[in-house]
Amino acid sequence: xxxxxxYEKAFEKIKEANNIVLISHINPDGDALGxxxxxxxxxxxxxKKVTVFNATKPLPLYLDFxxxxxxxxxxxxxxxxxxxxxxxxxxxxxxxxxxxxFLINIDHHISNTEYGDINIIDPKAASTSQVVYNCCKxxxxxxxxxxxxxxxxxxxTDTGSFQYDSVDDKVxxxxxxxxxxGVEPAFVAKMLFQRDRLSRLRLLAxxxxxxxxxxxxxxxxxxxxxxxxEITGAIKDDTDTIVxxxxxxxxxxxxxxxxxxxxxxxxxxxxxxxxxVSKIAQKYGGGGHIRAAGATIKGEFDFEKVKNMLKEDIKKxxxxxx
Amino acid sequence: xxxxxxYEKAFEKIKEANNIVLISHINPDGDALGxxxxxxxxxxxxxKKVTVFNATKPLPLYLDFxxxxxxxxxxxxxxxxxxxxxxxxxxxxxxxxxxxxFLINIDHHISNTEYGDINIIDPKAASTSQVVYNCCKxxxxxxxxxxxxxxxxxxxTDTGSFQYDSVDDKVxxxxxxxxxxGVEPAFVAKMLFQRDRLSRLRLLAxxxxxxxxxxxxxxxxxxxxxxxxEITGAIKDDTDTIVxxxxxxxxxxxxxxxxxxxxxxxxxxxxxxxxxVSKIAQKYGGGGHIRAAGATIKGEFDFEKVKNMLKEDIKKxxxxxx
Numbered sequence: 001x002x003x004x005x006x007y008e009k010a011f012e013k014i015k016e017a018n019n020i021v022l023i024s025h026i027n028p029d030g031d032a033l034g035x036x037x038x039x040x041x042x043x044x045x046x047x048k049k050v051t052v053f054n055a056t057k058p059l060p061l062y063l064d065f066x067x068x069x070x071x072x073x074x075x076x077x078x079x080x081x082x083x084x085x086x087x088x089x090x091x092x093x094x095x096x097x098x099x100x101x102f103l104i105n106i107d108h109h110i111s112n113t114e115y116g117d118i119n120i121i122d123p124k125a126a127s128t129s130q131v132v133y134n135c136c137k138x139x140x141x142x143x144x145x146x147x148x149x150x151x152x153x154x155x156x157t158d159t160g161s162f163q164y165d166s167v168d169d170k171v172x173x174x175x176x177x178x179x180x181x182g183v184e185p186a187f188v189a190k191m192l193f194q195r196d197r198l199s200r201l202r203l204l205a206x207x208x209x210x211x212x213x214x215x216x217x218x219x220x221x222x223x224x225x226x227x228x229x230e231i232t233g234a235i236k237d238d239t240d241t242i243v244x245x246x247x248x249x250x251x252x253x254x255x256x257x258x259x260x261x262x263x264x265x266x267x268x269x270x271x272x273x274x275x276x277v278s279k280i281a282q283k284y285g286g287g288g289h290i291r292a293a294g295a296t297i298k299g300e301f302d303f304e305k306v307k308n309m310l311k312e313d314i315k316k317x318x319x320x321x322x
Numbered sequence: 323x324x325x326x327x328x329y330e331k332a333f334e335k336i337k338e339a340n341n342i343v344l345i346s347h348i349n350p351d352g353d354a355l356g357x358x359x360x361x362x363x364x365x366x367x368x369x370k371k372v373t374v375f376n377a378t379k380p381l382p383l384y385l386d387f388x389x390x391x392x393x394x395x396x397x398x399x400x401x402x403x404x405x406x407x408x409x410x411x412x413x414x415x416x417x418x419x420x421x422x423x424f425l426i427n428i429d430h431h432i433s434n435t436e437y438g439d440i441n442i443i444d445p446k447a448a449s450t451s452q453v454v455y456n457c458c459k460x461x462x463x464x465x466x467x468x469x470x471x472x473x474x475x476x477x478x479t480d481t482g483s484f485q486y487d488s489v490d491d492k493v494x495x496x497x498x499x500x501x502x503x504g505v506e507p508a509f510v511a512k513m514l515f516q517r518d519r520l521s522r523l524r525l526l527a528x529x530x531x532x533x534x535x536x537x538x539x540x541x542x543x544x545x546x547x548x549x550x551x552e553i554t555g556a557i558k559d560d561t562d563t564i565v566x567x568x569x570x571x572x573x574x575x576x577x578x579x580x581x582x583x584x585x586x587x588x589x590x591x592x593x594x595x596x597x598x599v600s601k602i603a604q605k606y607g608g609g610g611h612i613r614a615a616g617a618t619i620k621g622e623f624d625f626e627k628v629k630n631m632l633k634e635d636i637k638k639x640x641x642x643x644x
Contacts, residue, residue, distance in 0.1 A: 156484075160511075162484050162497075162507060163507065163508065163511035167507040170498075172498035172501060173495070173498045175484075175494040175497075177491075185485065185490075186488075189482075189486075194572075194594060197572065198535065198542075202531070202533070204527070204530055208530075209524070245523065247516070248517075249518050249520050249523065250517040250519065272512075
């Protein structure tokens, strides 16, 4: 079935339903929460009872500016008749146990397992919110400022502020349309990128001091110890983008962050242009994508030992697919 | 005269000319070089002799991916008949001495002194490249991939990757059009943001360790000493975005970077939402805009003394326009 048919089928189902649950994957990002919240005003306007559900507690605070963020709950209503999932590749990542009465699955991940009764998967979309946008447009649904702010935020977060490979003319045309609907891009950018934590900058100070280049500058390691976290008052979220910043060094193809954990050393791997880091992660019992992967080396707390092991894997990965 | 008339007059003049110089302001940024280089393929196609001039040596290397970057020269041809300036607010910032035979001045700064024979100033444009784009569109000029890559890069750099107040639907529509002309947004983003220097990260490590919050968290200082620069091998460019990162702390309205220089202490001021930092800079003989300003306190090398002075100014600025 083509996407337009699926858009129509989905809205037929929505029209019939009375009590709808909007759900997104556990540990939600901007696209997961943004996409699900974008449908809230639309369904309310259609006279539906609507629950926005996410199983994660607490929700990521940096998204608290999304309209209706305060409506998100971790309690499912008893007698809902339709569930719509957003940005979630597989059923187990919804964080619920019982099968819903009817499930519409909206996503843009090519790996989606099509666990819904209707599956609207568009791997060409830059964000799940772009699928939602296309679906609304096709069905002639008006997108108000609140919905648009959620859709736009989802688009910005899932494209790294219009910087990823997925960005094409359709992405920019959607963004233009979102502005026409009332979105203020500078406001969204301020909310997302101008509410940093001092603890994060203090942690960067410690972490960047540990950067070690290897493989003729094509790879780099960065370390985070428990002590650094304690001294700086940093939280886990503060470590999020460090490995990306190290990958951004001009000569670097593979960046690797090592973080001391209760269980052992957590490794986060990133590649820039061609190297496949998912293979390295798999070797240590982890997983991920070609450009971003990770694993935890349990029971191991010796940074130097882990780095020496990884150097061999990285050298190999740098030679392949070149 | 309205902008459309000016676009037409400018192209009439261009058609008549044979030997054209494209010039941009000294210490060029992405918009200055991008805008001027965007016209190179267009004028060459029209059969003109074209010189892309900039008085600065060396040019910023991070822009070396711009098509025809290697054509930029600091030598003026002898017998040119038309000069077009891009993104330059006043004649003295062109870095030339003699008046050109005829000058078309294209810019988006409201402070432009209208020093040209034709002045195309559009303060509503997010970048000078948007003015160039509008001018080409109005005159039915085809924009090829090379031109579009320059225009798009200029747009991205002058909007902070679509994050500044200037971003509206027209900006996104232009971006969409640039993609249709062949621009690869991810390529431009990689060239601009994925070629970082290790020396810069090492400098951040030292600098972030000096962050001092004041005024109940509404202001923050960050220091850079000559010693830090030497130890890390950092260059001046490496200090560029540090003050912006400090301003990005959630509670901060005013961020101030102090950098030890041969002459004294250079202060860079940034505000986030309302405070006017240009007044503070003016008090110390400097200048700038409401949100970004700077000054050099000559003969003074005592960081604590300067911070104590500035604290009073900052307290005042935080109370005004609130």
